[in-house]
Amino acid sequence: MFILTARLSRKKIFRILLITLTIPLILLLCFMPRASEDTEAEPVLKNNADRIAYLQSLGWDVEPEPTESLQLLLPETLPDNYIAYNQIQLAQGFDLNTCCGKQLTRYTYTVNNYPNYPKGVQLNLYICSDRVAAGDIIATGANGFQAGIHFPRQAAEP
Secondary structure: OOOOOOOOOHHHHHHHHHHHHHHHHHHHHHHOOOOOHHHHHOOOOOOHHHHHHHHHHOOOOEOOOOOEEEEEEOOOOOOHHHHHHHHHHHHOOOOHHHHOOOEEEEEEEEEOOOOOOOOOEEEEEEEEOOEEEEEEEEEOOOOOEEEOOOOOOOOOOO
16 A cells, blocks of 8 residues: 655645636636627617618618518528528628528518619518528619628619
């Protein structure tokens, strides 16, 4: 049998406890996920007034009531036809991957102030858990296009 003895003073015990408690605390703080400032700044859109205010904050003048609203269930993984659409969303700070397997509501508004397009422009806003999940602008007709929901900086045709 092997016996090991050590003589420890209170000062040594305090140092050992300090080190053994400090190292895990430092590791915990280093690897703990932090809430990003973007998440805190995300608007909560519970009703039509909130959605209109959000769109106005982006610079859009839209009709006060949506022309259409529909609910859809996003698949657990994005199918191929959603991946290209999600690239538009990623470019503007949204990501449909965060809503996979969840219910989305799409609100379609008529846009009144798209530069060089007085008519035929619609804005789709996709809401998931009262937060913007995606959005796009669609212009119909011969010079139609699809773009993100941020107001264009130049008044030129896309």
